[in-house]
Amino acid sequence: MARTPLIAGNWKMNLDHLQAVAFVQKLHWTLKDAAHDENSVEVALFPPFTNLRTVQILIDADKVPFVLGAQDLSTHDSGAYTGEVSGVFLDKLACRYVIVGHSERRDYHHETDAIVAEKVQAALRNHLVPVICVGETLEQREESGPTAVSVAQLQVALEGVPADADVVVAYEPVWAIGTGQVASPEQAQEVCAALRAVVAEKLGDDAAARTRILYGGSVKSGNVASFLREPDVDGALVGGASIVVDEFAAIIRYQKHVGV
Numbered sequence: 617m618a619r620t621p622l623i624a625g626n627w628k629m630n631l632d633h634l635q636a637v638a639f640v641q642k643l644h645w646t647l648k649d650a651a652h653d654e655n656s657v658e659v660a661l662f663p664p665f666t667n668l669r670t671v672q673i674l675i676d677a678d679k680v681p682f683v684l685g686a687q688d689l690s691t692h693d694s695g696a697y698t699g700e701v702s703g704v705f706l707d708k709l710a711c712r713y714v715i716v717g718h719s720e721r722r723d724y725h726h727e728t729d730a731i732v733a734e735k736v737q738a739a740l741r742n743h744l745v746p747v748i749c750v751g752e753t754l755e756q757r758e759e760s761g762p763t764a765v766s767v768a769q770l771q772v773a774l775e776g777v778p779a780d781a782d783v784v785v786a787y788e789p790v791w792a793i794g795t796g797q798v799a800s801p802e803q804a805q806e807v808c809a810a811l812r813a814v815v816a817e818k819l820g821d822d823a824a825a826r827t828r829i830l831y832g833g834s835v836k837s838g839n840v841a842s843f844l845r846e847p848d849v850d851g852a853l854v855g856g857a858s859i860v861v862d863e864f865a866a867i868i869r870y871q872k873h874v875g876v
């Protein structure tokens with residue numbers, strides 16, 4: 617089954633809503649000038665919550681060919697949860713995706729596997745596609761090997777998910793996020809293949825064949841093609857390089873680097 621590559625830009629806590637307008641328009645024009653084929657790759661932008669409406673207006677007016685995602689959501693849909701953002705609201709803002717279980721949330725906000733699993737459910741019941749992030753620290757890799765932590769995290773996250781659910785998985789080794797220390801394509805492939813086996817075990821073979829599994833961790837225009845050549849890597853979750861227009865545009869146009 618052909619899987620449309622997904623290039624996802626996680627802005628983290630960068631770019632205010634005015635900078636967001638300029639960034640998104642400039643990205644669009646850069647890709648247009650470069651004759652980018654919009655249908656060959658799906659581009660999702662994950663701005664901070666405060667920019668979602670701003671970017672959504674551009675998308676709604678057919679001004680830019682990107683899809684929208686949020687960086688997190690609440691496990692609850694409404695109520696007395698000060699500071700939380702509901703999946704109901706994200707759905708109304710026409711978000712297609714929501715990141716869950718990013719290592720920065722697991723680390724700084726103490727999100728456990730159980731909370732991540734609840735967020736996956738919150739996303740699905742609100743018609744959002746969860747981008748489920750998993751990945752090991754260097755110590756965990758040394759202790760239990762390259763796949764054990766990610767496999768265990770994904771098994772919990774997919775608990776109770778129906779076989780026909782649309783999910784995206786992102787393998788993000790913690791030691792490669794924002795460090796410039798990138799995994800090798802072979803290391804990414806090994807873990808992504810193991811994660812696809814988890815999707816097969818939990819949701820069945822059809823789901824495993826259609827589910828996109830991304831690599832994330834210091835992806836740049838110079839290395840993205842080497843990951844996307846791997847059979848089980850279907851895209852990239854990009855942090856730092858996703859807020860530099862020329863660099864992100866070059867990542868989106870990764871096919872050009874390998875001439876496919």
Ligand code: PEP
Nearest residue numbers: 793794832833834855856
């Ligand atoms: C991320 O935060 O998801 C990420 C992969 O960051 P970076 O590309 O900066 O390593």
